[in-house]
Amino acid sequence: MLRTLRRRAAAVGLSLATVLSGSLLATGVAAPARAAVPATIPLKITNNSARGEQVYIYNLGTELSTGRQGWADASGTFHPWPAGGNPPTPAPDASIPGPSAGQSTTIRMPKFSGRVYFSYGQKLVFKLTTGGLVQPAVQNPADPNRDILFNWSEYTLNDSGLWINSTQVDMFSAPYAVGVQRADGSTASTGRLKPGGYNGFFNALRGQPGGWANLIQTRSDGTVLRALSPLYGLETGALPTTVMDDYINRVWQKYSTSTLTVTPFADQPGTKYYGRVSGGVMNFTNGAGATVTRFEKPDAASIFGCHRRLDAPNDLIRGPISRTLCAGFNRSTLLVNPNQPDSGADAFYKDNVTNHYARKIHAQTADGKAYAFAFDDVGHHESLVHDGGPRQAYLTLDPFN
The missing domain is CATH 3.30.920.50 (Beta-1,3-glucanase, C-terminal domain)
Structure with a gap:
């Protein structure tokens, strides 16, 4: 059984900041490993976005062998975060240059429970509090990442294998798919949108009465950045509290x-x-x-x-x-x-009366799978792939169409 764990805490100076204080993906029942899982596995990142901006990659999480929070560089080497402060202090630059359009870059994933972030055009701003890493919280208009186009995948790699998902629990943004090459050489993937699914989602949300269009965030130049989850829509006043x-x-x-x-x-x-x-x-x-x-x-x-x-x-x-x-x-x-x-x-x-955000996301995914709310895995409708003896993982940045 999988559940997505989000520990949200108010950080000093960032009232809606998200603090990483534990595993982002946790397996309730460990699957038997088909082969010994090495200390790191390759993650192949392919940029099919057709966008010209520089891409930045971040691999952040909890080192499972020690419970320490930190980041991994391109080789998969773990670096613990230094002590944070109050107010939050800047985190070390953990960015990895990503692939240009039409190209691929391969990094190594250590035994982590964490997130792989990717951003277009700008590096993300991460800070450290005394309680841990402050994640981007774009529902807060003062968050320094508010106008950056970015997204992330969640994963756990441990002795029982790899679990990696595409997630829209917090927001729907830059499209991507995830995959794994299994021990037998076959591959499995999920998270890809249908052709036209990215624009189809935003157009459908704009057409949904009742405040749902207010979930969409744009930059001052009109660039669509994301749609907030309905939970954040309630917190920001975009959705009425009586919506359900x-x-x-x-x-x-x-x-x-x-x-x-x-x-x-x-x-x-x-x-x-x-x-x-x-x-x-x-x-x-x-x-x-x-x-x-x-x-x-x-x-x-x-x-x-x-x-x-x-x-x-x-x-x-x-x-x-x-x-x-x-x-x-x-x-x-x-x-x-x-x-x-x-x-x-x-x-x-x-x-x-329903979660129209989740409805419209599922309608636009190629396999019907998504993580549009925290327990979308009930009945196995989540966008997740797993293998007990993974050879390689994949993250594909998809086109914005």
Whole structure:
């Protein structure tokens, strides 16, 4: 089971800054390694963007053998971050020159849990606090990276293999795909948009009433930079806080007179939990009728962030139930299917009240896979590739069309 972990903390001077304080990708169940995973593997970065700007690459994360945060250079050598400050101090320049248009560059990935950033035309600005690295937080208009075109992939490379994804949990921006060459020489990839999918997404978002077009950020020269996630849309006032209320109310009403059945583990079909709303709270019981957890009525922020009233601790009961509820709310399937989660995507996002950002991203990906919200992996709808004995990883910068 995969989950994307985001630890967001307010850093002094950067009220909406994101601080890297742990693994960005964590595997709940380690897959058996098919072969010994070397200390580093190659990451081939290909620039098919057709853009002329200089590309900069960053490989930042947590060294799994020590738990130290830092960065890796092009050879895969780890460099720990120096101590930060309060207010935050500039981080060392960890940039690696990326490939020009039509070219490829290969770097080495160490056993990290972290991010590979790439930016066009400008280097990213990273700072260090006493708590760790401050990630770009472009939902903050004062963030120095606000007007830079950039994106990132998340990965974990450990003794059980490589997990690498394309992610839109925080924003949809510069298009890219990820891949892995497996131990048998075959390759798998994900994250690529359909032809015209980049412009198709932004055009669709512009046409969605209700404030969704306000998620789009542009530069002063009109360059489209990104669309913020709906969670950040709520935080910045781009989306109304009531955007999901109608659907939430209908779900709470339905399950005050009927039962929601959650089967959180695909490999454990006998493990079921039963939810009913009573006194404004959804109580979940096990097969013996004992209450195992309860959820207060969520709001849009809890749904889009899969946190707060839908907090998902890394346990075997509340966390798995919450993941399922979060996915059902974002995909708007809780009213049409009282047995969750849904395995097929045919019924996703059909209600007028839904996560339209996620809906439009999935509609534009070539394989239908995306990480458009934190628990998009429920039912395996995430844009992730994995192999237990990877020979090589791939990051392809795709065209903006």
